[in-house]
Amino acid sequence: MNKFKYYFILLVATISLFSCSKNDNAVSEPLRDYSVQYATDLTDIEEYLQTYYITVTEHPGFQDDQDVVFTKIPDGGTQPAIWSYKDNAGFPKLLSRDVNLHGITYKLYYLLLREGVGQSPCNVDGVLASYRGDYLERQAVSNVTTLTVNKFEEVKNPQTILSLYSTVPGWGETFPQFKTGTYTSNPDGTVSYNDFGAGVMFLPSGLGYYATGSSSIPSYAPLVFSFKLYEIKRADQDADGIPSYLEDINGNGYMYDYRNTAYYPTTLTNLDDTDADNIPDFLDVDDDGDNYTTKLEIKNPATGIAYPFADIPICTSGKKNFLDSTCH
Structure with missing residues (x-):
């Protein structure tokens, strides 16, 4: 028994020593300057807006209504870039708003596909929304750097109210620009949504996950979320x-x-x-x-x-x- 205890203690000490040594030698990247990273993100986002076009499904009453597909404009292509809708009088309409965060002013671009006919959430409310998330990334191939788009998540049938107060900052900054729609209950227990707000937000990493990233999103990645706003839940923090929306003086x-x-x-x-x-x-x-x-x-x-x-x-x-x- 004494010999067993001796070897057990020796093993624990060895593991602890190895772990400490490993941590001591680990190199972590210093947090990037927000303004410098924002300049990089803005360049990537605006390139994306100027080199991709959209296809929007018009299918009222069905799940795919206002689905949007992004496609890169081929060489010599004549498709209208997303950028061409900037400040458009009709829809789609590419707009932007200034967001003050981290001591700098971000330009947040968002695409208004449809405004909606109901109520708008405030930035501390909850929302029921379907969405798809992509991140932008620069990849170098044969000394040529290309902007790539990578899907990381999609929720077509939302079941959970998401708090805009606890999601990434860009969600709380964008959703108040949209409104809910109407809905009807079907005999099979499903719900059909109509006239809801639908759009796309283009988030610099500072309005997303910034340095932390996530299991499927690299750090410092700009994010693109297409979404449909079905319903809101008023919060009382x-x-x-x-x-809370009544305390918005x-x-x-x-x-x-x-x-x-x-x-x-x-x-x-x-x-x-x-x-x-x-x-x-x-x-x-x-x-x-x-x-x-x-x-x-x-x-x-x-x-x-x-x-x-x-x-x-x-x-x-x-x-x-x-x-x-x-x-x-």
Whole structure:
């Protein structure tokens, strides 16, 4: 038994020593500069937009409605590049918006195939959406570098609501530009969606996975997502009884937490922060800073009286209205 314990301890020590040595000698790439990487990503994305054309399926009421296929324009080809739809008056329409993140301003291109007829999510809501994801990559063959497109994921029949607040930043920046549609239930238990928003987002790696990548996506890869927005689920991040989209004070569809210094290394003014405490209202349980939680200040629409909580001090004339700082 003693000899067994001796060899067991020796084996463990050897493995530990080997592991430590291996880790000590490992070389990890320093994090790339965001602005330098963005310039590279933007070049790749704009080349893609200028050298590929799209084919869109128009098939209302069926699953393949608004399916989009991307094809490289052959030498001498006359197909209209995606770039030709830039700021188009009709559809498809290639648009862009500026996104401030990592201390730089990203240009986020997105292709509007169809806007939709329902409601738009805000960037902290949940969405039910089908999508296909591709990543762009430079590959060198015979000293010639070529931009390649690689599929990494596709979801045609979504069953799960995805939070725009926890997905890659580019999703939260793009989906608010689209609207849901309508749907009908079929006798076989399936659902048919119509008039939904459909489009494509072209994300620099800084709005995607950046240095982390994933099991199927290399680090620093620009991403292309084609998608269809079927339904949204309103979120309430601070559980104060007010859906977060109603705490979007300036009504632009976007709310940010500027305390995240990795995303926002410089000080920015939060326009959705009622009491200016640097906590956005959608994460602030006391939006107006009066030491009464917002949840306690919500009035019952049927009676006009705030919901009672006996263990919390209240104004003599009733609870404060969460929309202002006066007693009611």
